[in-house]
Amino acid sequence: MWSACLFRALFFLAHSIYTVFEYIHGAVDSVINALVAVCHEVLSPTEKNKQLQRELEKVNKTPVHLTVLLGHEEPSLKDLANLVLWCLATRISFISFYDYKGTLKKKEEEFRYEVDKKKSKADHVIWHSSLHSTYKNGFIGKKIHVKVLTEEDSKNSVASLTREISLGKDREFGIESVSHSLRKQFEFPDPDLGLVCGKTFSLYSYPPWQVRVTEFFTVKSVRSITFSSFVEDLVRYSNCDQRLGK
Template sequence: MLEAVYRFLYLIIYSVFLFHEIVCEKWSDLRKYLSDLNQNITGPAMEQFVFQGLDKTPNHISFIIDETPSYKDLANLVIWCMITRISFVSFYDKKGFLKKGVEKLEYEVNERKLPSDHVFWHNQDMDDFKNGFSGRKVHVKILTEKESKKSLEILCKKLIAEETSTSEITTEFIDDSLRELYGFPDPDVGVIFSKIFSLSDYPPWQIRLTELYRLNSHYNITFNDFVNVLTKYSKCDQRWGT
């Protein structure tokens, strides 16, 4: 008798959970559909809308991905960053899925950008990069846990090869050296796409002063979701650890 009661309660709980998951999924699809009605704007109209009420925008925003990448949604983020004049965009994917599928991301970005837009992929040969481009531009870099650890290895080998004295090795020296290897400025904003607040072993020396925000997923992320993050950053009072 007691076992039958447990089974009945289990079925009720499972049914409620399943119903909740279905409702959330359909609501997400509806938000995506409604958002798509306005997301095809890539010109001055959208720029004017975004910059209203923003006192500041980040120079570098980093997205921390803890799920299988949705290339269409990540491509939207690149375009939105370009629209808001964010110069540097990095994606940190600990598992390395995005690194393997970077060509898919490039394709989706090219499908969305204007002819006058310029996207520079720093995981490729950058010999053809030149200053003086007209139009909007953004620099994109894809990071993995392996590459982050490798930068420390490269720095250690460099210090040994150059016979750097211990008196020269200060916190500032290490910081400047790692930044030079990284090639990007430290991120002003970090957006974690995960159901839990986890940095997924993101290099700690790069995010000491980074404002961190969390969203459950980048799947079906809307333009409003993106602007909400920028609005929070615009209103935050950075005290630099004081």
């Protein structure tokens, strides 16, 4: 009896200490990130460009497609817009945001506005999941493709393929043809790098056929990603040896 009570008391104490420590650690991280953002804002455009070039010198390989899994947190449009701009700066051609709850999808117009007001006029952002997708021929400058995904997109792609299989009497379906059809519906190439936001690692029903060779890193929150930490993740990715199933 006494041992059980003692165990519960020790467990409660340990849990309380951990909770307080986690809260303090999160608060300190938020303050540091805020200070870094403020310091960056006071830099002149020339100083910002020099800082950017110094950071990018650390990266020797960038992903073609970066995907961001938002997890349980509510989307921060400002921070997500920063990721789009940083991908433009590092020449990443595709970025997708997976929000299984569908909140970002509902705010996509606001998200687009947040990106447009921050990006350079010379940059071109192609929105694949927007009704107002735009393409420019003869475009000169940096270009990036952006897509917002939800859990429904994953389910709908499977349902669509199932209907295609059931109606295609003259066509034989194998593993390769099914995989090709799913990728075609996805539009983007398979993601090379994925950032999973949250305390625990979970794919939140992300289309599994797209992430067979994706390198995943976890981040506490999309709000905690700074340009320096973003570059650090790119450096980690560039040092990975992706064998592509070999």
